[in-house]
Amino acid sequence: MRQKAPSGDESRIKDNGALTDGATPADGSPHAHTDAASMPAFHPLDIPQQSLDKRIVAYIQQLIESGELRAGDRLPAERELAAQMGVSRTVLREALHTLAAYGLVELQHGRGVFIAAGSAQAAMQRLTLAMTTNVTEPQMRDLFEIRRTLEGAAAEWAAERATPEQIASLRANLAEGLALYQSGQIDGGVAGALDARFHAALAAATNNRAMMSLMAALVDELAFAREQSLAIPGRGLRSLHQHEAVVMAIEERDGPAARRAMLEHLNDVERSILKTLAGEDGLDES
Ligand SMILES: [Zn+2]
Numbered sequence: 001m002r003q004k005a006p007s008g009d010e011s012r013i014k015d016n017g018a019l020t021d022g023a024t025p026a027d028g029s030p031h032a033h034t035d036a037a038s039m040p041a042f043h044p045l046d047i048p049q050q051s052l053d054k055r056i057v058a059y060i061q062q063l064i065e066s067g068e069l070r071a072g073d074r075l076p077a078e079r080e081l082a083a084q085m086g087v088s089r090t091v092l093r094e095a096l097h098t099l100a101a102y103g104l105v106e107l108q109h110g111r112g113v114f115i116a117a118g119s120a121q122a123a124m125q126r127l128t129l130a131m132t133t134n135v136t137e138p139q140m141r142d143l144f145e146i147r148r149t150l151e152g153a154a155a156e157w158a159a160e161r162a163t164p165e166q167i168a169s170l171r172a173n174l175a176e177g178l179a180l181y182q183s184g185q186i187d188g189g190v191a192g193a194l195d196a197r198f199h200a201a202l203a204a205a206t207n208n209r210a211m212m213s214l215m216a217a218l219v220d221e222l223a224f225a226r227e228q229s230l231a232i233p234g235r236g237l238r239s240l241h242q243h244e245a246v247v248m249a250i251e252e253r254d255g256p257a258a259r260r261a262m263l264e265h266l267n268d269v270e271r272s273i274l275k276t277l278a279g280e281d282g283l284d285e286s
Contacts, residue, residue, distance in 0.1 A: 195230065222273075
């Protein structure tokens with residue numbers, strides 16, 4: 001699945017020769033490679049065709065992580081880079097858009113593609129998680145087993161301890177989701193972010209900081225699979241209704257009911273994701 005890039009990049013990179021030679025390196029980093037000779041050699045990738053753009057992203061990301069590419073480095077011209085890696089320019093462009101969308105590279109108007117200054121560790125982390133395309137079924141089951149334990153408890157504790165403000169922010173998430181679905185302005189990415197924020201808000205409503213950080217880590221692990229499953233028509237709205245059941249139980253201060261509603265939600269989402277991984281349409285008609 002193609003990663004989204006900010007709109008407008010497509011034309012920028014295509015139309016103005018953003019990847020042509022002769023540009024000067026971005027300022028700001030004392031570590032930038034200053035000449036082509038010190039750039040790492042890009043080698044051909046032997047990889048399955050369907051996930052090529054993701055593999056290129058992972059590869060360049062790895063070069064940044066290992067320090068072979070540094071902030072301020074300008075990547076070779078698109079044609080040259082594509083040739084070095086043995087990939088098409090189209091798929092290379094997609095990969096660069098993804099990297100740019102996550103802030104790891106900058107597509108500078110007419111100058112080229114630069115490794116972003118201070119490529120934030122957070123950006124790197126987000127990208128890694130988003131790119132976790134090879135999530136296997138056993139890994140997913142493991143994750144959901146933990147999520148049921150943690151988030152079941154989180155829902156119950158939230159029912160017992162959430163402040164009115166915290167409940168209001170859960171409600172606000174539901175309202176935002178409903179508005180998005182009603183306007184039709186929703187896709188897997190938007191729905192995924194909304195879902196992640198709901199679960200984060202729920203963790204916050206436990207007023208247990210350890211719970212909040214554990215949940216943040218788990219929710220991130222699921223980013224890619226969530227986005228895919230939420231791109232299934234009907235999945236996001238279904239999640240929204242299940243979230244509402246959790247919130248209603250919390251409002252009624254009914255801990256066991258909140259836990260049950262959360263478990264129902266997680267079981268249903270797990271089924272969707274497993275079906276997505278298996279290449280089915282992901283929705284249970286029940
Ligand atoms: Zn959810």
